[in-house]
Amino acid sequence: MYKSEQLAHSLKQLIENSTWRAHEKLPSLRQQAEQSGLSLITVMNAYQELEAQGLIYSKAKSGYFVAEQHSTRLNPVLAINDKIEINSIVFKYLKSLQSEFIIPLGSAFPNSQLLYSPKLIQSLGQLARQRRSYEQTPSLPPGNYALRKIIAQRYAMQGIPTDPSDIVITSGGLDALNLSLQALTQTGDYILLQQTIFYGAWQAAERLGLKVITIPEHPEHGIDLAAFEQAILKYPIKVCLLMLNSHNPIGFTVSDEIKLKIAKLLNQYQIYLIEDDVYEELYYDQKKPLSMKYFDQQNWVLHCSSFSKTLGAGFRIGWVYAGKFSENIQHIQLMSTLSVNPFIQNALVEYLSHRHYEKHLKTLRSTLQRYKKQYFNYFKSHLPEQCKTIYYPSGYFLWIELPEYMDSELIYQQLLQHNISVAPSNLFNITNQQNHFIRINCSFEMNEKIQNALDKLIEIVKININQ
Ligand SMILES: Cc1ncc(COP(=O)(O)O)c(C=O)c1O
Incomplete structure (x- = not known):
């Protein structure tokens, strides 16, 4: 960790454990530099990072102050939703994004200019000319062995012992979520979701006719552990589907302490967790956040991820760490999508076998971090003060x-x-x-066209506020 990150981290703890309260003045840059023995520039970087995270704010000529905690705490009661009808809203929304003229600030896909790594395109070109690349048999469920082996090795690098047979390759992360949910539930079962969550989770619940209990977000921790426990005590919940790293749409990452507590509760109450972790690689810190699989001693977690947010959603390659459910999931695949595209699976093996991916991820993360800060600063200085831009350092x-x-x-x-x-x-x-919330995709370079779009957004927000 850089010194400025270390300082930002320890100041953040003072804010989070309420040693410093909302609107309390922070030591000036100079005082902080003297107290900590760090240079003025290091202290300034730490303060700017905390400001970008929305933990502190600055006032001209007065210094820095502790910000109010995010007001993402929603209705703190559990909600039961036994008839979900979201698919047509999502359908209309996705259709509205399809025009080539649209500026896709609402898109869930990262800017394709940052994905589709040239080395991967090169591998695709080479393999395209070889007939064996298209052979389907080696790629049938559970998927290409070499690809599963590479994915298993990546888990092992994070301290999660994994065998290639634990992994099932799927058509993207969405397919992994749907297959897992289908394997674990029957129509009418209760599942638990976060109150604000990626629409694909709602769609899957709608498709399978499940009853959904929701728990509110927690303003500091992301997940409300008390509500989580209350929900599993009150309802016969079979499966939870949660996003704990770089949450879409809000952005938070839940701490290891809370993940450990969730793992203990899952084990105690014998509940399965489908973890949606498709943004797992897009962290800005030095260290990749741990997945729930790390804390899962008794195989209650099915971990779902994909290459969509790092290499390109167009490849449609994801996977689920299915463990003992591997066979069950393959049965469903063989009745539906059959196999995931063999050619792309082969090309990914070729690409991932070298160090290209790590290099690509490093560049991708730093570009996304830079862009997101630019957007954040722009909104901070241009949106009316009644609006709040919520920033988390990932995605x-x-x-x-x-x-x-x-x-x-x-x-x-x-x-x-x-x-x-x-x-x-x-x-x-x-x-x-x-x-009253909107999600903005910040993966596009802030050129004139994007800036005009942000200005239009700000203008429309102002008009609506004044009405
Ligand atoms: C939270 C979340 N989960 C899953 C998916 C689906 O990922 P994929 O494109 O790999 O199917 C998305 C895509 O936007 C997402 O945002």
């Missing part, structure tokens, strides 16, 4: 909180008229209570 989404009386669906509709998309919160939360 490529910003989550903007508008005044509570505003409807982000309306903002979305108005921006569409200008060929700009944003993602309104009703895509992620079906309770009809949290309609």
